[in-house]
Amino acid sequence: MIHQPTPEDTPTPKLIDFGLSTVLLPGETSTELYGTLAYCSPEIFLGMPYNHMTDIWSTGIVIHMLISGIVPFMSMNKDDMKRNIIYRKVNFNQPGWLKISNDAKDLVARMLEKDFTRRITIEQILNHSWFNLFP
Numbered sequence: 001m002i003h004q005p006t007p008e009d010t011p012t013p014k015l016i017d018f019g020l021s022t023v024l025l026p027g028e029t030s031t032e033l034y035g036t037l038a039y040c041s042p043e044i045f046l047g048m049p050y051n052h053m054t055d056i057w058s059t060g061i062v063i064h065m066l067i068s069g070i071v072p073f074m075s076m077n078k079d080d081m082k083r084n085i086i087y088r089k090v091n092f093n094q095p096g097w098l099k100i101s102n103d104a105k106d107l108v109a110r111m112l113e114k115d116f117t118r119r120i121t122i123e124q125i126l127n128h129s130w131f132n133l134f135p
Contacts, residue, residue: 024051037078038071042086042114053116060111067104068096103130
């Protein structure tokens, strides 16, 4: 007999760890250090005023991890990890990325754009070709 999945069988993803976050209203910026090191955007470590675009970066980190199974700028040393986040490019030549579509790579690369003024917006993300793969 084949088991037919029910709604109870389907896991529901949840985002957690908002204890290290802050709320920025539209038009607001901050220079305070909030967030978990691996998910912080370059502008946070550079002491630049940041806005909601830092959330695009953090979501790009999550998508990178979900697809490849690795943290993109990981280092065992905190200072090295900060430097990696600020300066190192995303490496799509790692084993976890070899069979991944160019659309997925493009989306993650645009979400992990170092210059937040050039980073993809939420509207562009929702219209990105990678999302068109899922009708």
